[in-house]
Amino acid sequence: MHLLLYVLRRIIQLIPTLLFIALVVFLLVHLLPGDPASAMLGDRALTADVNRINHELGLDRPLPVQFLLFLRNLLHGDLGRSIQLHQSVVSLIEQRLPVTILLTVMSALVAVVLALPLAFVAALRRDREADVLIRGTFQIGLSMPVFYIGLLLLTFFGAYLRWFPVGGYGDTFASHLYHLFLPALTLALSLSAVLMRNLRQAILSVIGAEYVDFARAKGLPARLVLLRHVLRNALISTVTLFGLQIGTLLGGAVVTETVFAIPGAGRLMIESIYGRDYPVVQGTTLCLAVVVSLTFLLTDLIQVMLDPRLSR
Amino acid sequence: MKKTLAGAFAAALMLSAAQPALAVERGGTLVYGRYADSLFLDPVLNDANVDIWVLSNLYDTLLLPTDNGQGVQAGIATKWDVSADGMSVTLQLRKGAKFSNGRDITPEDVIWSLERAANPKNGIWNFLISSIDKVVPDGSDGVKIMLKHPDPAILHALTVFNTAVMPEKEFEAEPGNTDEAKAREFAKDPIGSGPFVLKSWVHGQSMTLVRNPYYWAKGSDGKALPYLNSVVFKVIPDDATRILQLQSGALDGAEFIPYARVQELKKASGINMELYPSTRVEYVTMNVRKDVAGKANPLSNPEVRQALNYATNKKAIIQIVTHGVGSPMSSFMSSATPLHAGKGELYPYDLAKAKALMAKAGYGKGFSTSLLVLAGNQDELSIATMLQQMWGQIGVKLQLQQVDNATRTDEYRKGDFSMRLSAWTDDIADPSEITSYFAYSPTIQSLHTGWKNDTVDKLFVQSQSQMDAAKRKEEYAKIQQIFNTTGPTVSLYQTPYPVALRKDVHGFVQIPLGNNIFRGAWVSKKTSN
Numbered sequence: 001m002h003l004l005l006y007v008l009r010r011i012i013q014l015i016p017t018l019l020f021i022a023l024v025v026f027l028l029v030h031l032l033p034g035d036p037a038s039a040m041l042g043d044r045a046l047t048a049d050v051n052r053i054n055h056e057l058g059l060d061r062p063l064p065v066q067f068l069l070f071l072r073n074l075l076h077g078d079l080g081r082s083i084q085l086h087q088s089v090v091s092l093i094e095q096r097l098p099v100t101i102l103l104t105v106m107s108a109l110v111a112v113v114l115a116l117p118l119a120f121v122a123a124l125r126r127d128r129e130a131d132v133l134i135r136g137t138f139q140i141g142l143s144m145p146v147f148y149i150g151l152l153l154l155t156f157f158g159a160y161l162r163w164f165p166v167g168g169y170g171d172t173f174a175s176h177l178y179h180l181f182l183p184a185l186t187l188a189l190s191l192s193a194v195l196m197r198n199l200r201q202a203i204l205s206v207i208g209a210e211y212v213d214f215a216r217a218k219g220l221p222a223r224l225v226l227l228r229h230v231l232r233n234a235l236i237s238t239v240t241l242f243g244l245q246i247g248t249l250l251g252g253a254v255v256t257e258t259v260f261a262i263p264g265a266g267r268l269m270i271e272s273i274y275g276r277d278y279p280v281v282q283g284t285t286l287c288l289a290v291v292v293s294l295t296f297l298l299t300d301l302i303q304v305m306l307d308p309r310l311s312r
Numbered sequence: 313m314k315k316t317l318a319g320a321f322a323a324a325l326m327l328s329a330a331q332p333a334l335a336v337e338r339g340g341t342l343v344y345g346r347y348a349d350s351l352f353l354d355p356v357l358n359d360a361n362v363d364i365w366v367l368s369n370l371y372d373t374l375l376l377p378t379d380n381g382q383g384v385q386a387g388i389a390t391k392w393d394v395s396a397d398g399m400s401v402t403l404q405l406r407k408g409a410k411f412s413n414g415r416d417i418t419p420e421d422v423i424w425s426l427e428r429a430a431n432p433k434n435g436i437w438n439f440l441i442s443s444i445d446k447v448v449p450d451g452s453d454g455v456k457i458m459l460k461h462p463d464p465a466i467l468h469a470l471t472v473f474n475t476a477v478m479p480e481k482e483f484e485a486e487p488g489n490t491d492e493a494k495a496r497e498f499a500k501d502p503i504g505s506g507p508f509v510l511k512s513w514v515h516g517q518s519m520t521l522v523r524n525p526y527y528w529a530k531g532s533d534g535k536a537l538p539y540l541n542s543v544v545f546k547v548i549p550d551d552a553t554r555i556l557q558l559q560s561g562a563l564d565g566a567e568f569i570p571y572a573r574v575q576e577l578k579k580a581s582g583i584n585m586e587l588y589p590s591t592r593v594e595y596v597t598m599n600v601r602k603d604v605a606g607k608a609n610p611l612s613n614p615e616v617r618q619a620l621n622y623a624t625n626k627k628a629i630i631q632i633v634t635h636g637v638g639s640p641m642s643s644f645m646s647s648a649t650p651l652h653a654g655k656g657e658l659y660p661y662d663l664a665k666a667k668a669l670m671a672k673a674g675y676g677k678g679f680s681t682s683l684l685v686l687a688g689n690q691d692e693l694s695i696a697t698m699l700q701q702m703w704g705q706i707g708v709k710l711q712l713q714q715v716d717n718a719t720r721t722d723e724y725r726k727g728d729f730s731m732r733l734s735a736w737t738d739d740i741a742d743p744s745e746i747t748s749y750f751a752y753s754p755t756i757q758s759l760h761t762g763w764k765n766d767t768v769d770k771l772f773v774q775s776q777s778q779m780d781a782a783k784r785k786e787e788y789a790k791i792q793q794i795f796n797t798t799g800p801t802v803s804l805y806q807t808p809y810p811v812a813l814r815k816d817v818h819g820f821v822q823i824p825l826g827n828n829i830f831r832g833a834w835v836s837k838k839t840s841n
Contacts, residue, residue: 034718041359041436043721043734044749046756049436050725084351085515086496096516151552159560166557167548169517261548261557263516271516276718 003304010297018289022074025285026067029278035059036083039276057083059278070282079286080279084272089283092268097287099169100264102176103256104249106184108242111192118192119199120226126204135200138193146252150186150259157182167261183260187252191245198241202234209233236306243299247292336533340835341542342817344828345554345566349516349547353502354495355476356428357435364473364739365826369521369543371476371504374403374422375467381591381824382650382741384467388417388477388505388528392470398462398779403470404454410526411479412509422455423447424480434491437474439748440740441466443777461777464784465742472740473827479503507538507831519545521830529831539819539834555812558583564817564835567828569810571634571691577812584815587637587808588822591646591738591746594638594691596620596683596699596802597724598731601762605728610679614798619669621659621802623706624699628661630805633694638805643792644750646806648824651743653789658796658803666706678707684723684732687714692733695804727760734759737826743788747772751795761800768794 037053038045054060058069073080079089118138122131141149158166170179206212207230215225254266265284272280304310352358355371368376374389384392389403409417428434430444443463450456459466469475478498486497502510507529508521521543529537546563548554551570558566559580569577569585577585598611598620610616630638641647643654670676685696693714700710715723723729738746748755752772753764771787778784796803809822820833 032719033715034722038721038725039718042717043724044436044756045721045725046436047725086352087515154553154556159556162560166560166562167550167553168546168557168562259550259553261546261550261553263514263547267516267549274716274718 003301006304007297007301010300014290014293017293018286021289022071022282022286023067025282026070027063029273029276029281030063030066032273032276034276036276036278039274040084074286079283082272082280083277084275084280085277089279092280093265093283093287096263096265096268097284097291099176099262100250100253100257100266100288101291103180103183103187103253103262103264104246106177106180107187107191107249107253108246110184110188111195112242114188114192115195115199119196119203122196123200123203123207135197138189138196141189142193146186146190146255147259149189150183150256153182153186154260167259169262179260180262183256183262186260187249187256190252191249194245195238195242199234199238202237203230206230206234232306236303239299239302239306243296243302246295246299250288250292336531336539336819336834337836338533338535338539338834339541340837341544342540342564342820342830342833342835343544343546343562344830345546345548345557345563347547347549347551347554347568349545350519352496353499353510355473355478356437357492357495358473359436361737361826365822365828366545367473367476368506368827369508369830370502370506370510371473371478372506372527373471373473373476375470377468377471377741377823377825377827379821379823379829380589381648384471384741387471388422389470392467394467398464398777399459401457401459401466401470402450402454403457404450406528407453409505409528411482411503411505412524412526413479413482413503414526415479415482417477417479417505419449419453419455421480422477423449425477426455426457426475428478428491429474435474437472437739440472440745441469441475462779463776464778464781465740465744468741477505508543511542516547518547521545527831531832538831540830543830543833558812558814561814563814565811565813565820567809567811567822569812571637571807571810574635574637574810582815584813584817586811586813586822588811589648589824590807590809590822590826591648591824592735592809592826593641593644593646593806594695594733594735594804595644596624596731596804597734597759597761598800598802599727599729599761600800601727604730609730610673610675611681611730611800613673613675615669615673616675617800617802618659618797619666619673619675619706620703620708622662622666622669623703623708624659624802624804625661625702626657626659626804628702629695629698632698633691634805634807637810638807641803641806644795644799644801644803645743645746645792646738646824648806649738649743649746650741651785651788653785653792654796663705670706675707678709680709680711681730682711682713684720684729685712685714686720686733687716695733724760727757727762729760739825741825744772744776747788747791750801751791751799758800763800765794765798 035054036057037050041049081088082092118134122134125131154166157164164182165179168179170176212229215229253264254270257264257267269284348362350363350366351360352363355367373387375384376387378385388406388409390406391404393402405417411417426444426447430438430441432438443459443461443466445458445460447455447457482503483494483498486494488494488497507524507527509524511520511522513519523538523541527537531537531539548557554566555573557563574585577583598617599609600612601609602612603609626640640657642656642658643652645652683696686692696712703710720732724732736746750759751768753769768791771791775784775787778787811822813820816836818834821829823829
């Protein structure tokens with residue numbers, strides 16, 4: 001019950017945040033130079049055509065009126081229609097957002113699978129060869145731009161070894177997973193580097209704690225000590241970091257989706273910004289904001305589960 | 313001028329000329345990687361090359377462009393005849409020509425399609441056929457196009473995407489109150505008469521075209537075209553990924569290969585690196601208004617513009633930016649555009665002359681100005697930094713402003729830019745389109761530069777109804793001479809379309825206007841892969 005109230009309170013707090021994001025995004029896209037008609041018709045556009053289309057779109061109305069209309073539609077769950085693609089923004093997001101979320105979830109999983117064991121190895125072999133090797137390799141991964149890592153992986157595992165497809169998304173769920181593996185790995189590399197360093201440090205600080213010594217002295221097997229006492233306590237700060245990094249991961253998906261030709265929400269957003277497709281930019285930004293906010297909430301809940309003192 | 317052509321014969325000739333002497337193989341799928349997806353597959357209401365360049369595969373026109381992009385050949389019309397006074401065109405429709413749903417194409421469909429395309433309320437391409445007054449039936453299987461004035465480009469206009477023949481009844485049966493609303497519905501599952509039919513389209517990902525069993529043209533084996541069962545377009549925005557997919561065999565062809573990769577792919581085994589002749593030109597546009605944003609504008613002085621032209625080392629730019637793929641220009645329009653006139657490179661690099669012109673114009677000490685560059689476009693950035701360095705030698709300090717396309721278009725249309733980089737491709741095999749945008753001031757104030765030359769304006773209007781081919785050629789020679797010597801541009805280079813195909817792909821062509829023609833394409837059976 002206590003936890004439920006906590007979740008409810010957090011969700012209600014979300015509403016003003018999202019309204020504020022809606023306002024900022026609305027202002028930002030409308031203050032960008034250019035307009036959808038010019039962007040669509042390009043350099044050869046005749047002024048009469050540009051004005052006609054902008055009028056049809058209602059873009060010649062005062063900004064406050066446009067914002068109120070946008071809010072009114074938003075309350076009805078209507079995010080408007082794409083100017084470029086002539087589909088409802090909701091249907092576009094339904095098509096594209098799951099792709100990005102799947103990519104993000106896969107990246108997060110790959111990052112955890114990479115970071116967890118290696119952090120333990122690095123911490124337990126502190127300053128020995130294994131530690132130096134692991135930290136050095138991750139440092140390289142961290143310093144390379146995402147698109148470059150992506151191209152390297154594509155060239156080697158895709159074009160050369162042919163283990164994985166060279167970009168694309170596939171048609172079935174299984175083939176989605178197959179197609180998304182390399183892009184997920186690309187995104188995961190930098191995240192796992194951050195997680196690994198943080199977790200390694202946390203393990204090192206926990207491992208010397210008195211309660212760990214006590215557990216060992218009690219005669220608990222080493223594996224149990226590590227899992228129950230060291231890992232659980234070390235994870236608290238890493239989980240926070242992990243949650244905060246989900247936003248970065250979504251940002252990275254924008255680049256990765258372009259390199260790997262994945263039809264996700266990131267690419268949709270970029271194309272919409274270039275095309276000044278206001279409703280799509282507003283809609284995707286809002287949805288991504290919701291996703292990030294919910295991730296933060298989930299992170300907090302996991303923390304509470306790891307350390308019940310935090311819910312008080 | 314009376315001109316009657318045995319169209320069918322000419323078409324047969326053109327087709328056989330286009331095919332290599334190999335025995336064609338039928339069937340199969342060709343997977344083609346595009347840099348961006350289409351937006352709206354309506355011939356009249358679309359407004360982008362991503363649509364234009366694939367439309368002809370779905371929608372057939374009365375006449376077709378020849379593979380060199382300069383002539384016309386039979387399409388849905390088998391015979392065409394321009395009247396002696398140039399005021400009308402009669403066309404005979406092909407017997408048995410059908411839409412992709414199996415229905416016969418009637419003169420009423422043609423009349424409706426042309427009048428829809430010529431309606432100034434529909435889309436942005438109606439200017440190409442603004443000479444059309446009305447279209448009437450001619451006998452049971454023909455139409456007669458009545459013109460407001462003689463139009464020397466009318467036959468070429470009938471090959472352009474916006475004059476495609478569409479089924480009136482099926483289009484009008486779509487739900488919606490406006491032409492655009494109906495077109496949106498129609499374009500989801502279009503019925504045309506081109507060699508292919510749209511089967512499926514996942515936006516941003518892929519588009520599948522399958523062969524139209526009712527298509528009229530015959531291949532070199534005497535059977536109906538197209539040879540392929542289907543064409544699949546995959547959208548792969550990243551150049552490097554597109555090339556990797558081609559190399560790994562996931563694609564049979566890839567468009568827009570960056571110039572930097574052309575030499576490498578020419579040497580690659582299993583790949584044909586094609587450079588199709590094109591009408592694409594790259595140039596700097598200079599605002600020539602007396603004042604820009606409240607400041608005196610040195611570019612309004614023609615001598616300054618000439619100096620900048622002479623100070624531009626085009627050969628160096630071609631080497632570094634296009635890796636030798638481009639070539640210098642001898643007029644503002646590409647040499648593939650009909651009636652192109654001009655011998656030798658425009659403004660061969662001459663620093664001494666440039667300095668002298670600057671001094672003569674009163675800018676011996678130079679001046680500062682700015683150039684709009686498309687952010688993230690490697691070619692434009694390379695050109696811009698080279699210009700910065702070259703023009704620095706005559707004292708011109710060039711400030712680079714990197715902006716996105718919509719921002720640039722906005723400043724361009726408002727006319728408050730100093731300079732920008734641009735590229736142009738013709739949509740019609742006639743010099744009138746490029747000339748109306750570049751040189752004829754009423755269209756868009758000569759590329760929004762404010763440049764205006766009364767002689768050019770007069771000559772252009774004259775040439776638009778000039779039916780004497782020799783005189784029209786003279787008029788265009790004069791227009792080009794005036795524009796090239798005093799105009800608002802620095803012509804940098806013209807480039808072909810770089811397309812990489814796997815070696816087993818044959819018969820594909822991208823014509824100089826950009827259209828990707830898949831009707832004669834075929835894939836030889838993959839042996840070991």
